[in-house]
Amino acid sequence: MDYFKLVSTWPAEKIRQFIKEKNPDQYNLVDVRQPKEYERGHLPGAKLIPLGELKDRLSEVDPNKPTIVY
Amino acid sequence: MEGGINAWKGLQAEGPPDSGMAYFAPATRPEELIALAWYLEKGSHIFYSELSQRLTDRVAKDLFKELALAEERHQTALSGLYQDFAGSTSATGFPESVIRSREKGEIMEGGMRVSEALDWAKGRDIADILDLSISLEANAYDLHLRMKARLEDPRGKEVFTVLSHEEKDHLDRLSSLLEQKI
Numbered sequence: 001m002d003y004f005k006l007v008s009t010w011p012a013e014k015i016r017q018f019i020k021e022k023n024p025d026q027y028n029l030v031d032v033r034q035p036k037e038y039e040r041g042h043l044p045g046a047k048l049i050p051l052g053e054l055k056d057r058l059s060e061v062d063p064n065k066p067t068i069v070y
Numbered sequence: 071m072e073g074g075i076n077a078w079k080g081l082q083a084e085g086p087p088d089s090g091m092a093y094f095a096p097a098t099r100p101e102e103l104i105a106l107a108w109y110l111e112k113g114s115h116i117f118y119s120e121l122s123q124r125l126t127d128r129v130a131k132d133l134f135k136e137l138a139l140a141e142e143r144h145q146t147a148l149s150g151l152y153q154d155f156a157g158s159t160s161a162t163g164f165p166e167s168v169i170r171s172r173e174k175g176e177i178m179e180g181g182m183r184v185s186e187a188l189d190w191a192k193g194r195d196i197a198d199i200l201d202l203s204i205s206l207e208a209n210a211y212d213l214h215l216r217m218k219a220r221l222e223d224p225r226g227k228e229v230f231t232v233l234s235h236e237e238k239d240h241l242d243r244l245s246s247l248l249e250q251k252i
Binding site for chain 1: 071072073074075077078079080081082083084085086087208209211212215216218219231234235242
């Protein structure tokens, strides 16, 4: 894993538009918060992978698709 | 996402990662998933039909009538999907012939009991009722996407692909109708 690789950040409105236009199969949507936070409210279809588990669960994220993380 | 979830002004779903999935647990074949989904659509149809009759506001009445019709179209689409999967030329007896649900349309998409939702809606203002409807639809969309990700059977995945596309369209239509009419 390259921790120094720069990733771009998008404003929420750009992400809303992206999600509206794309099919859910075309991107990964990952919620890295804690389970209780996810329960209170999450983007529809988001996969919960708390930050602490991300390293062990990276195989659940398709590297060939863009990934939206929050 | 810049600003994280706090910056998000769009739809949100609620509940843990496995919420709503227990409803589909009795299904062992894709045809049974379709039948169980059909019962949920029926529940939503009853909810929106009842609201369209109960409300007096013309705009809201029309909106819920339209939503009830959309749910009816979803039921028809699911009957067609059942025929495709079963290789059948007719949907006679569907969904009872495929799987018996104890609920039979008493639960709607989003997982709420129709009777509870209708009781809750009594005396509420239209904005509250629309908020509930959107939140139920967002939860249904979320559930379909999570079910699709969870299932390993490609045909089962296909069922939830179709359902999630329908739900996304439905949410888009509902949101734009809201913007236009309310």
